[in-house]
Amino acid sequence: MKLLHLIPDDVNVPFLKFRNLFYIASLVMVLASAGLFITKGLNFGIDFRGGILVEIKTNGPADINALRDDLNSLDLGDVSIQEFGAADDVLIQLQRQDGDEEAQMAALAAVTDILGEDVTIRRTELVGPKVGDELKEAGFYSVAISLLLIMVYIWFRFEWQFAVASVLALLHDVVITIGFFVITGVQFDLATLAAVLTVAGYSINDTVVVFDRIRENMRKFRKMEIPDLLDLSINSTLTRTTMTSLTTLLALIALFIFGGEAIRGFTMALIFGIVIGTYSSICVASPLLVVLRLKRKLPEGEEEGQEAKA
Numbered sequence: 001m002k003l004l005h006l007i008p009d010d011v012n013v014p015f016l017k018f019r020n021l022f023y024i025a026s027l028v029m030v031l032a033s034a035g036l037f038i039t040k041g042l043n044f045g046i047d048f049r050g051g052i053l054v055e056i057k058t059n060g061p062a063d064i065n066a067l068r069d070d071l072n073s074l075d076l077g078d079v080s081i082q083e084f085g086a087a088d089d090v091l092i093q094l095q096r097q098d099g100d101e102e103a104q105m106a107a108l109a110a111v112t113d114i115l116g117e118d119v120t121i122r123r124t125e126l127v128g129p130k131v132g133d134e135l136k137e138a139g140f141y142s143v144a145i146s147l148l149l150i151m152v153y154i155w156f157r158f159e160w161q162f163a164v165a166s167v168l169a170l171l172h173d174v175v176i177t178i179g180f181f182v183i184t185g186v187q188f189d190l191a192t193l194a195a196v197l198t199v200a201g202y203s204i205n206d207t208v209v210v211f212d213r214i215r216e217n218m219r220k221f222r223k224m225e226i227p228d229l230l231d232l233s234i235n236s237t238l239t240r241t242t243m244t245s246l247t248t249l250l251a252l253i254a255l256f257i258f259g260g261e262a263i264r265g266f267t268m269a270l271i272f273g274i275v276i277g278t279y280s281s282i283c284v285a286s287p288l289l290v291v292l293r294l295k296r297k298l299p300e301g302e303e304e305g306q307e308a309k310a
Helices: 015-039 064-072 101-115 129-157 160-184 190-220 226-236 238-258 261-291
Strands: 051-058 079-083 089-094 119-127
Touching: 015 160, 015 226, 015 261, 051 101, 064 079, 064 089, 064 101, 089 101, 101 119, 129 160, 129 190, 160 190, 160 261, 190 226, 190 238, 190 261, 226 238, 226 261, 238 261
Parallel strands: none
Antiparallel strands: 051 089, 051 119, 079 089
16 A cells, blocks of 8 residues: 655755755744734733623624624723624623723623623623733743743753754744734634644644654764754655644644634634644754754764764
């Protein structure tokens, strides 16, 4: 049985030859993402900024424009209305009102009254600013701790150069993915934060596969220069990397199209993050080993340049 190969087995792309271009492209994307995050910021969802959320079911397709006019007449501040997976399922989000919990309950009551009896209220949520701030802090720590533990694991399994390169590549993926959310204005909530962490896990899995092949080839080809050895290792895992990414993307695209509004932000983050993660595993993590001056550790009594015995 012949397996499908999108990339020939004897492919030999000189990735390391273009490493400076990859460095420049990645640096531009990271700086642009960081700059946009600082100047524009994320479109935080109700999980992080606090507010009122109401999900309703209407009799027949909802008239979004009429709903928006009715809710704007209440003068409750920013109002966001969107279909939630079906034409008769609508998600309403209101900014947090000035005052205590009683003010939020009064706003919720006003919304319920103006919607009338023709709609079914499926759920309501009230999120205070303190809870939102705590979730932001917890989200930051979850990302930071994940990166730290990944670095410790890679350091333990490989060498320190591999650990540093993998964490730099992961930071690259996380920052650029966040930049994607800033540019698109897609709401950033707990689900999309989970997607960012998922992207980090997926990316490090790809990177470890390449690193493992590099370590194997370092023992096998003792005369080969490090840049050539890195190219060999990347090319030998290229089919596996691209096939894994492609099959994952096909599933995610199906979820994005048919999964509805509830998981759209999550799937968008995963689709973009997997593309960036695949790029970083091939074009960023491995070339960084040259910058970090990766060297072989030869067994005691073995001379430099001596080939490993078969």
